[in-house]
Amino acid sequence: MQIKWSLKSLILKFNAVSIRTKIVGLVTLCILFSSSTLVWYTDRDASMALRHESQEMGTTVASVLAGQSLGLVRSGDLAMLSDIVKGYVDSSKDIYYIYILDSTGITIASASKPPDLADLPLNNPSDSTTTPRIQSMQYKGQEITDIALSLPAPGKGTVHVGLTYANISQTLATHIQHILLWLILVFSLGIALAYFLSYALTYPISAMAAQARELGMGAYKQRDRQWGHDEIGNLGLAFDEMIREISQKEQMRSQLLAQVLSAQEDERKRIARELHDDTSQSLTSLMVELKAAENAGSLAEIKPRLTQLRSLVHQTLQAVHNMAIELRPNALDDLGLVAALRKYVADFIAKNGIHVDLQVGEAARRRFPADMETAAYRITQEALANIARHANARNISIVVDFQDSVFTLIVEDDGVGFDLNEASRSSPEHRLGLFGMYERASLVGGRLVIESQPQQGTSIFLEVPIKPTNGGING
Structure with a gap:
């Protein structure tokens, strides 16, 4: 439970910061994590590879010296052997020392980077195999890898090649510095791009939020802005x-x-x-x-x-x-919507001479909420008045029904019809008449749909959900 609340608290804190901060912060974390991982893997893998390469070089030197030492020792030319040993130490930055010991542990030839290696723990292998013995040790605060290889002749001594990794560490440090400089450059570019991206993403949202606040205060200002063509651009256009x-x-x-x-x-x-x-x-x-x-x-x-x-x-x-x-017709208050519509339709036919077919479903022969009855009556009035003035219709059909707690009113005619888009730009009287019907439907929680095409008549659909009460349908 505590983990759940901690996670919830973390999510709340995350959601409390701005999107711009989230994007820049996440990009920063990703770059830092990737950089740290890259540096760590580079240092580890490169160090292992260079150490392995150095050990192979040391093993090769030990093998070569073991072969050369046998002949020079037999001939007694120890000076030549010392020069060869010194040449190897001087020519390689990784070789810390070379010691050639006889079977009793006495030094035959030696060379080292420091002039004197006192207390250097060198031990001959216990066997005389041609396999080198490799062991690591600490000497004066630095890591030394000792490669010991017995001379080919039994009981003739051992070649010790000591390797140091100071040069490898320095080389790696230089490369890591170069990598870090590049990573800093990439980090800077990444942060700049993340900020630019977050600004590009959040600016339209911030602008829309500001305009929404103005809209809430009644300031219906339209701004001519060029949004992008992505999802946020589509949101801005909408x-x-x-x-x-x-x-x-x-x-x-x-x-x-x-x-x-x-x-x-x-x-x-x-x-x-x-x-x-x-x-x-x-x-x-x-x-x-x-x-x-x-x-x-x-x-x-x-x-x-x-x-x-x-x-x-x-x-x-x-x-x-x-x-x-x-x-206000008395029938609407006394007898309900259906009776009022029958009376109005009869008067409409007598006045305009247009045939009207009024069909009422069984379930609709009842009382409905007063505001809904008024809205349906006035919408029918406006629809018939528009038909009489503009439609040049010969027949009108009115259907009143009530099913599944939804009141339905349909008014259709066979008149000349009209284009809805043009009607929205037509005379104020016609435009306001249509808008008034939409408003009446909206005020009672209903939905009004008008379908019309030139020369194809007009259909008006009104649907109003009626909420049931404890005593049944609200009426």
Whole structure:
């Protein structure tokens, strides 16, 4: 459990730093790890190879000296043997010493890099085979490899060749320094490239994040930027397209709000005008008739006045009733969506002379949430109004259904149709009408789809999921 929390804490800390820091840090770690591994393997493998090569050279020298020593010892020419030994020591940086000992351990010939090698532990092999004996030892703080080889004649002594690796270490150190200089150069270039790459990757994301914050504050600014053609470039282009769409929708929403406010004011003016012109005049006539009835001298004079009063009251009530229906149909509140649609379709047919086929599924013959019924009714109103104004259609089909907790409304016509892309750039009235339908569907959590092609009619699909409550479907 503790390991799990430690790993989670490490991941949280890793996610807390910026992407740029992550990229540069990871590249740095990779370069450092690769460099360290390269230096370590180079030092190890090169050191082993050079040591092996040095030991082979020492074995060869010991074999050659063993062959030469036998003849020179027999002839007593020890001076020549000493010169040969000294020549080998002077000509090789890896040979630290050469000693030729007799069978009793007395030095016959010797040469060494230091002038005096006191207390040098040299022992003759216990056998007289021609196989060299190789052993390592420490002498005055440095590693020495002693190669001992018996002379060919039995009991004639031993050749000792001592090897030092100081020159190998110095050579390796020089090469490692050169490698480190190149690695430092590669490290610098790698960090520079990693920073450039991280900047190239994170700059578009940072720019989009800043613009998203501005968008959250209501600043719908569109910037003309050239993104790349990679995945981040595609993301940037999609983000810019989203900004344009949001900006256009916000513009249309503002225009729609202005249109709603204007329509509200126009409706108030119309209601005021109708109240003044119709209802007010009717009430004035009613007052005049009441005054005349009050001044009548007999019941015979009052009776026709009452008939006239009843007619005026009926006309006034009918005018007020018509005005209320125009504002909001009673059937929508009292009987529900289906009844309201039947009434509206009947009025639409009588007014426009277009055949309308309304089909209602059994499951849809019920009440739905009030806001959803209002949205579906108004969308149908707008769709039929657009068909009457623009479609030149002869037949309209309306389907209302409810299945799997999803309310469905389909309005189709056989009119002239239109191009959706051109419609988005058409007159503000047409554009705002379509946008208003989308907005109404969105406000009730629904989805509106419009399909249309020139000369192929138009289809409008509305789907609204209805959330079930404890008592069943929310209604």
